[in-house]
Amino acid sequence: MTDQPSLSFFARFWLAFVCFWRIWIYPEFARAVLPVRVAHDEGKALPGATPAELPAPKPPEPPPALPPEREHASALQLLSMLQREGRLVDFLQEDVAAFPDEDVGAAARIVHEGCRKVMRQYLTLEPVLPQSEGDRVNVPVGFDAQRIRLTGNVAGQPPYTGALKHHGWATTAVKFPSTSPALDPRVLAPAEVELS
Amino acid sequence: MARYAIGIDLGTTHSAVSYFNLEDSKARGPAQSMLPIPQLTAPGTVEARPLLPSFLYLPSGQEFPQGSLGLPWNPTPSSIAGEFARSHGAKVPTRLVSSAKSWLSHPGVDRRAALLPWQAPEEVQRVSPVEASTRYLRHLREAWDHTFAKSREDAANAMAAQDVIITVPASFDAAARDLTLEAAKTAGLENIILLEEPQAALYAWLEAQGESFRKKMKVGEVILVVDVGGGTTDFSLITVRDRAGDVELTRVAVGDHILLGGDNMDLALAHTLNQRLTAEGKKLDAWQFNALTYGCRMAKETLYADPSMERAPISIPGRGSSLIGGTLRTELPREDLDRILTDGFFPPSPASELPRVARRTGLAQMALPYAQDPGVTRHLAAFLTRQAQALANSPDAPVNVGGKSFIHPTAVLFNGGVFKAGPLKARVMEVLNSWLTADGGQPAQELEGADLDLSVARGAAYYGWVRQGHGLRIRGGTARAYYVGVETAMPAVPGMEPPVKALCVAPFGMEEGTQADVPPQEFGLVTGEPTRFRFFASSVRRDDKVGSMVDEVVGSDEFEELAPIETTLPGTPAPYGDLTPVNLQAAVTEVGTLELRCLQKDGPGKWKLELNVRMKE
Numbered sequence: 001m002t003d004q005p006s007l008s009f010f011a012r013f014w015l016a017f018v019c020f021w022r023i024w025i026y027p028e029f030a031r032a033v034l035p036v037r038v039a040h041d042e043g044k045a046l047p048g049a050t051p052a053e054l055p056a057p058k059p060p061e062p063p064p065a066l067p068p069e070r071e072h073a074s075a076l077q078l079l080s081m082l083q084r085e086g087r088l089v090d091f092l093q094e095d096v097a098a099f100p101d102e103d104v105g106a107a108a109r110i111v112h113e114g115c116r117k118v119m120r121q122y123l124t125l126e127p128v129l130p131q132s133e134g135d136r137v138n139v140p141v142g143f144d145a146q147r148i149r150l151t152g153n154v155a156g157q158p159p160y161t162g163a164l165k166h167h168g169w170a171t172t173a174v175k176f177p178s179t180s181p182a183l184d185p186r187v188l189a190p191a192e193v194e195l196s
Numbered sequence: 197m198a199r200y201a202i203g204i205d206l207g208t209t210h211s212a213v214s215y216f217n218l219e220d221s222k223a224r225g226p227a228q229s230m231l232p233i234p235q236l237t238a239p240g241t242v243e244a245r246p247l248l249p250s251f252l253y254l255p256s257g258q259e260f261p262q263g264s265l266g267l268p269w270n271p272t273p274s275s276i277a278g279e280f281a282r283s284h285g286a287k288v289p290t291r292l293v294s295s296a297k298s299w300l301s302h303p304g305v306d307r308r309a310a311l312l313p314w315q316a317p318e319e320v321q322r323v324s325p326v327e328a329s330t331r332y333l334r335h336l337r338e339a340w341d342h343t344f345a346k347s348r349e350d351a352a353n354a355m356a357a358q359d360v361i362i363t364v365p366a367s368f369d370a371a372a373r374d375l376t377l378e379a380a381k382t383a384g385l386e387n388i389i390l391l392e393e394p395q396a397a398l399y400a401w402l403e404a405q406g407e408s409f410r411k412k413m414k415v416g417e418v419i420l421v422v423d424v425g426g427g428t429t430d431f432s433l434i435t436v437r438d439r440a441g442d443v444e445l446t447r448v449a450v451g452d453h454i455l456l457g458g459d460n461m462d463l464a465l466a467h468t469l470n471q472r473l474t475a476e477g478k479k480l481d482a483w484q485f486n487a488l489t490y491g492c493r494m495a496k497e498t499l500y501a502d503p504s505m506e507r508a509p510i511s512i513p514g515r516g517s518s519l520i521g522g523t524l525r526t527e528l529p530r531e532d533l534d535r536i537l538t539d540g541f542f543p544p545s546p547a548s549e550l551p552r553v554a555r556r557t558g559l560a561q562m563a564l565p566y567a568q569d570p571g572v573t574r575h576l577a578a579f580l581t582r583q584a585q586a587l588a589n590s591p592d593a594p595v596n597v598g599g600k601s602f603i604h605p606t607a608v609l610f611n612g613g614v615f616k617a618g619p620l621k622a623r624v625m626e627v628l629n630s631w632l633t634a635d636g637g638q639p640a641q642e643l644e645g646a647d648l649d650l651s652v653a654r655g656a657a658y659y660g661w662v663r664q665g666h667g668l669r670i671r672g673g674t675a676r677a678y679y680v681g682v683e684t685a686m687p688a689v690p691g692m693e694p695p696v697k698a699l700c701v702a703p704f705g706m707e708e709g710t711q712a713d714v715p716p717q718e719f720g721l722v723t724g725e726p727t728r729f730r731f732f733a734s735s736v737r738r739d740d741k742v743g744s745m746v747d748e749v750v751g752s753d754e755f756e757e758l759a760p761i762e763t764t765l766p767g768t769p770a771p772y773g774d775l776t777p778v779n780l781q782a783a784v785t786e787v788g789t790l791e792l793r794c795l796q797k798d799g800p801g802k803w804k805l806e807l808n809v810r811m812k813e
Binding site for chain 1: 237238239240241242243261262263264266287494509511513515517518519520521523524525
């Protein structure tokens with residue numbers, strides 16, 4: 001911390017005037033000034049020279065382990081939204097083998113439309129690599145091994161050149177809604193009982 | 197002093213809020229800011245969406261887990277507005293309030309009575325059309341305050357402190373406007389202005405165009421605004437005039453209230469496909485029919501967007517968990533779409549063909565007075581023809597209709613989600629231009645670049661700025677003249693109603709903040725007893741002066757009878773009836789509502805006449 005220049009009388013007068021009004025008008029300003037005053041009264045070194053001394057924070061206690069459905073609540077929430085809009089759980093729980101392709105196709109339209117709506121609403125997706133599949137692409141030195149997976153004859157040192165088989169997917173924006181903690185995330189869809 | 201002008205489009209099926217920062221002091225151009233509206237999308241899930249579906253769900257106490265209906269600003273709301281109300285209400289129709297706005301303008305019911313949902317069981321706490329509108333507006337206000345005025349320091353940003361412009365259909369009568377204002381006040385809004393929706397759409401277009409509109413709009417242009425929303429169809433004509441070397445916009449005429457909109461179109465498709473499914477032995481329940489309606493809307497949009505497709509598949513899921521086994525398949529062929537929608541709702545009829553008035557089945561659901569003829573183009577022809585006759589008789593007509601059988605628009609501005617379908621816009625232009633050609637006129641141009649869903653809210657917010665003296669203001673005043681009914685004295689004849697004459701109390705085109713002259717006719721009112729007047733409006737009698745008497749109003753197609761007006765003079769009824777002589781006077785408030793007063797003759801007394809919103813008798 002560098003020494004601050006000592007202030008002239010007029011500079012101090014002006015500061016006192018400004019502070020007087022700011023303390024009156026802005027509660028945050030007053031809150032910020034308070035520790036300085038308290039420290040001065042207690043004869044401690046002023047903050048500004050050294051930060052106000054606070055009791056050393058205790059190491060935070062590790063939070064109690066959450067039950068799995070709470071820890072993974074957002075995954076269950078996504079599943080619940082895909083069921084609500086696109087009947088995905090119904091579709092996956094059903095035995096596809098028992099139906100002709102026509103029927104599976106008709107149901108797939110519902111799943112496709114609804115799930116796509118959910119995905120578009122909450123996620124922005126884009127390919128990891130912009131090139132078309134089948135194009136030759138360069139993999140530079142120091143490439144991100146999470147974003148690019150090498151297959152085939154993997155030998156030697158980068159840079160590499162190879163054919164793009166799958167352009168990959170990555171999300172660029174995630175905006176899931178928050179759900180009320182009052183609800184049990186294990187319920188993916190309620191049972192519906194129609195009264196007559 | 198308000199910091200924002202807030203435009204609220206309180207729609208039949210959707211509501212939206214746009215805002216204009218008045219401190220920025222410049223038009224927003226095409227980037228017209230919208231308020232994202234937090235709403236319940238599922239129990240326990242609150243999400244912000246650009247539109248608030250105008251649906252209200254009245255839940256029972258046990259229906260949902262405790263705390264799962266909470267909003268950020270209200271942990272225990274008594275009703276649900278928005279997306280979840282709509283989606284869940286489809287399964288519980290007896291607790292769902294929809295189309296509250298159409299009920300608000302329905303003179304056949306008491307609009308302050310708890311009527312809705314129309315077919316609700318006894319135990320449901322019904323709400324009145326006014327109350328439903330209040331709850332939508334309150335939701336919007338609370339959403340705004342939650343976004344902009346959460347902390348005490350931001351209290352000046354609260355909606356109650358801003359200029360709020362609420363849009364109403366141009367065809368809303370004086371009572372429906374009063375009720376909209378009443379709902380807004382109950383919802384906690386203070387500085388309220390009403391604006392006609394087609395005007396708002398044009399304002400949004402003007403703001404988005406910026407200065408370049410002057411190149412596109414010449415003096416003498418007549419702009420036709422065709423606004424087909426979810427539930428109503430609204431027409432307005434606005435002309436560009438020269439006033440002392442400056443361009444001026446004048447709203448010339450508005451159409452009648454037509455309850456016909458995009459929802460009717462989707463329903464018409466769904467009914468047709470449902471008949472086909474029934475013939476195949478497949479029966480849909482109410483929820484599946486709703487899914488079919490939704491599927492028809494999607495299929496319609498697909499077919500209109502891609503002219504090469506001949507048919508669009510529709511899958512209707514079953515309610516049960518067996519999705520593949522329970523799904524019904526059907527498809528919407530293009531020929532059906534063209535026949536039912538393009539030709540059914542936008543028929544290529546000649547300009548002389550007027551709407552049919554025979555009652556149609558299928559569209560008439562519940563007790564709302566839906567339009568009996570689905571032909572939007574026929575309603576348009578009727579509007580242009582009627583208004584041309586009205587203008588032809590008027591010495592001071594703002595539009596020259598000489599030698600024309602209907603008003604010739606030179607430009608068309610579309611509004612409403614229906615016109616997302618390009619072919620429907622093209623059809624309206626084609627039909628209109630065929631009329632124009634046949635009548636010896638020039639084809640009209642479409643004004644492009646309007647946002648069909650959001651422009652009403654956006655234009656309303658912009659109007660808040662225009663009111664402060666910026667940009668171009670659309671003038672025109674009231675689009676109707678108003679009359680009270682006077683029974684003529686004649687000997688009683690059994691079975692004959694005495695003929696009713698109409699006394700003009702408010703002329704056509706009264707501007708906001710003005711009052712009409714006092715007509716010379718006097719009425720004697722009994723003190724302490726309610727007095728009622730029959731009340732009429734005309735959208736075609738442009739030149740009646742205050743005090744004019746018109747014979748034979750009942751049954752005339754120039755007049756529309758509104759709900760009666762009434763007042764009670766203070767005092768006690770005297771046995772031999774002291775009559776207080778009064779004159780009637782009308783005023784249009786700054787807010788945009790009509791006010792009628794009784795003025796005591798030769799005295800200081802002044803009483804407001806209430807526009808009765810109970811039953812028309």
